[in-house]
Amino acid sequence: MTNNKQPHEKKRVKKTDAPRKNGRRPHGGKGHRPPADPTRDLAFDIVCGVVEHRRMLETTLDRAEKMDARDRASAHRLAATTLRYLGSMTEILQPMLRREPPEPVRCALLLGVAQLLHLETPPHAAVGTIVDLLRRRGLAPFAGLANAVLRRVAREGQSLLEGLDQDRLDVPPWLWSAWGARARAISRGLHREAPLDLTYRPGRSPVDEEGIEKEVLPTGSVRYPAGTRMSAVAGFEEGDFWAQDVAASMPVKLMGPLQDKTVVDLCAAPGGKTAQLATAKAKVTAVERDEHRAVRLRENITRLGLDVRTVVADGIKWRPDNPVDAVLLDAPCSATGTLRRHPDVLWIKRPRDIVSLTEGQDAFIEAAHQMLKPGGVLLYAVCSLQDEEGPDRIKAALKKGGWTHKPFTEEELFDMSVALTPDGFFRTHPGMWLEKGGMDGFFAARLIKE
Numbered sequence: 001m002t003n004n005k006q007p008h009e010k011k012r013v014k015k016t017d018a019p020r021k022n023g024r025r026p027h028g029g030k031g032h033r034p035p036a037d038p039t040r041d042l043a044f045d046i047v048c049g050v051v052e053h054r055r056m057l058e059t060t061l062d063r064a065e066k067m068d069a070r071d072r073a074s075a076h077r078l079a080a081t082t083l084r085y086l087g088s089m090t091e092i093l094q095p096m097l098r099r100e101p102p103e104p105v106r107c108a109l110l111l112g113v114a115q116l117l118h119l120e121t122p123p124h125a126a127v128g129t130i131v132d133l134l135r136r137r138g139l140a141p142f143a144g145l146a147n148a149v150l151r152r153v154a155r156e157g158q159s160l161l162e163g164l165d166q167d168r169l170d171v172p173p174w175l176w177s178a179w180g181a182r183a184r185a186i187s188r189g190l191h192r193e194a195p196l197d198l199t200y201r202p203g204r205s206p207v208d209e210e211g212i213e214k215e216v217l218p219t220g221s222v223r224y225p226a227g228t229r230m231s232a233v234a235g236f237e238e239g240d241f242w243a244q245d246v247a248a249s250m251p252v253k254l255m256g257p258l259q260d261k262t263v264v265d266l267c268a269a270p271g272g273k274t275a276q277l278a279t280a281k282a283k284v285t286a287v288e289r290d291e292h293r294a295v296r297l298r299e300n301i302t303r304l305g306l307d308v309r310t311v312v313a314d315g316i317k318w319r320p321d322n323p324v325d326a327v328l329l330d331a332p333c334s335a336t337g338t339l340r341r342h343p344d345v346l347w348i349k350r351p352r353d354i355v356s357l358t359e360g361q362d363a364f365i366e367a368a369h370q371m372l373k374p375g376g377v378l379l380y381a382v383c384s385l386q387d388e389e390g391p392d393r394i395k396a397a398l399k400k401g402g403w404t405h406k407p408f409t410e411e412e413l414f415d416m417s418v419a420l421t422p423d424g425f426f427r428t429h430p431g432m433w434l435e436k437g438g439m440d441g442f443f444a445a446r447l448i449k450e
């Protein structure tokens with residue numbers, strides 16, 4: 001994968017490169033009009049966007065907001081699966097290509113391999129749809145190549161896959177080494193689609209619905225299978241619950257009793273943790289810098305019927321009128337903890353992105369210090385797997401002074417003691433509770449203002 005090539009729309013393809021078999025063009029020949037296929041078209045745009053231009057999956061997906069919801073969901077699934085197995089599928093393809101194909105052709109082939117090896121698409125459909133995709137995108141000269149390579153993958157791919165270290169290949173080397181001893185377990189977790197976890201507000205519980213499976217997790221979150229739409233679950237309109245990964249539901253629980261406490265939620269949208277604070281009866285001010293995300297935050301609060309003051313402001317500069325009892329700082333981070341939901345991030349982030357994020361995290365911690373009463377609590381959290389954004393930030397804050405670390409205890413973590421580190425931090429990764437469907441990666445620590 002390279003990232004400094006021209007967009008594929010501008011690439012010129014020489015007619016003489018056209019691979020032909022017996023002088024005929026595969027799948028239809030001259031004059032053949034490939035059928036429309038919005039799902040593959042969108043999946044192709046997403047994958048090319050990620051590997052050629054480091055464009056976030058959501059950005060391309062958002063551009064297709066008018067598309068039929070089911071086609072869009074299928075495209076999302078196909079693209080996400082391709083990105084989840086990108087490394088190992090590239091390893092399978094490489095020896096089958098005599099010459100390096102243009103990047104868009106490689107993207108199309110990867111979509112084909114994902115359909116064959118991971119999505120159980122019948123070979124004729126997997127091959128045919130990719131050949132048609134290439135024709136629609138002005139890449140017809142590569143239709144023969146795709147036909148031959150994908151047929152070979154259909155025959156040999158599964159056994160080739162078994163001989164590979166997929167865990168290692170599907171994670172970029174810099175992340176693999178940053179994750180150290182946790183890397184293999186994390187990678188195993190990343191090969192799974194994330195289930196839908198819901199947090200129910202106090203006094204509400206899931207309703208039995210025919211055809212909808214669910215499991216109540218030891219921490220109280222309710223887990224539905226991957227692909228479940230939250231709005232289809234009974235109680236959505238009534239505001240009985242909100243979507244929140246089981247690991248993401250823990251930091252607020254670790255803040256202790258919140259009733260009548262003044263709490264600033266410093267980076268609030270879309271509001272999962274704001275909702276937890278408000279249902280725990282805290283007096284919440286939710287601060288969010290991004291106006292569009294603040295709209296989503298307000299919509300969620302309204303759906304849940306909660307009483308929260310929202311402020312659109314830069315949380316590093318904004319200050320409350322009076323010092324507060326607690327600050328929840330769910331800081332902007334690399335989001336490597338949510339790679340199960342956002343596999344594009346694997347191939348988009350670079351080590352230098354982490355460095356610039358840590359500067360912001362330190363500034364937020366400093367701002368939180370200025371907002372708190374003496375003895376007030378800072379709950380610092382990030383959905384990151386990186387040491388630099390988690391334990392290293394807490395160590396830096398303690399070194400700077402003005403804080404005391406109050407380690408979490410096993411009693412507080414009760415059903416998730418697996419996440420307690422020897423330093424008293426909370427730390428999860430996608431390989432934990434794998435038998436139940438895994439969880440996001442989160443880091444949390446508690447500091448007290450001196």
Ligand SMILES: C[S@@+](CC[C@H](N)C(=O)[O-])C[C@H]1O[C@@H](n2cnc3c(N)ncnc32)[C@H](O)[C@@H]1O
Pocket residue numbers: 266267268269270271272273274287288289290293313314315316330331332333383
């Ligand atoms: C990790 S998300 C928060 C998730 C949220 N706490 C939840 O549980 O739903 C981080 C949020 O911080 C916001 N943000 C980024 N920089 C900010 C700033 N300087 N001030 C306030 N909010 C900021 C982002 O727009 C994003 O919505």
